[in-house]
Amino acid sequence: MENVAFISLGSNMGNRLEYLKQAIKRLSHCSEVQIEKLSSIYETEPIGFTDQDQFLNMVIKISTSLSPHQLLTLCLDVEREIGRIREFKWGPRVIDLDILLYNKENIMMEDLQIPHPRMNERAFVLIPLMEIDSMLFLPSSNAPLVEILDEIPDKEGVRLWKQINGEDAFAPFEN
Ligand SMILES: Nc1ncnc2c1ncn2[C@@H]1O[C@H](COP(=O)(O)OP(=O)(O)OP(=O)(O)O)[C@@H](O)[C@H]1O
């Protein structure tokens, strides 16, 4: 499949690991998506709205024949199928899927911005993303993401929770 995308996953309600696993399984069941790599899973302090439970966060690399908007629709469908209910902005969620990067494209639409507009402020996104590919640049700005991560003050709030080395989408979840 000709396109490469990176997706951030997060969950801070219920069986967080199970929800991450379900989301990856549902993405992989799409014939136009191939899971290429998974980061480890990190337990992270909530950012933005802090009065909520800690998250589990990770990032996955996929290859896909879906367009950016088709990929967004798939991510929103997966969130809805798993049972995400949006009560308020940045509130608790069983699952959240954010498209971080899609090839080297810059997309600025009302319902879709890629690169994700807040990814360069978030250690809970950049740490797992750099684990997958430390050579990534922010499209158009030519800024290496590893240097952007160095500038983020609060990296203590992101702690390794489950080391994942496999490139198989589910093996790391089975043990
Ligand atoms: N790159 C993107 N990935 C996912 N959703 C996006 C993206 N850009 C824009 N959106 C839009 O954001 C809307 C709201 O997303 P959501 O409620 O999950 O925000 P959030 O994840 O809680 O907050 P944040 O966007 O700061 O991570 C989605 O319906 C979608 O249309």
Ligand SMILES: Nc1nc2c(c(=O)[nH]1)N=C(CO)CN2
């Ligand atoms: N630690 C952490 N904080 C967040 C997260 C998240 O996934 N992890 N997602 C948010 C909105 O997308 C807001 N704050």
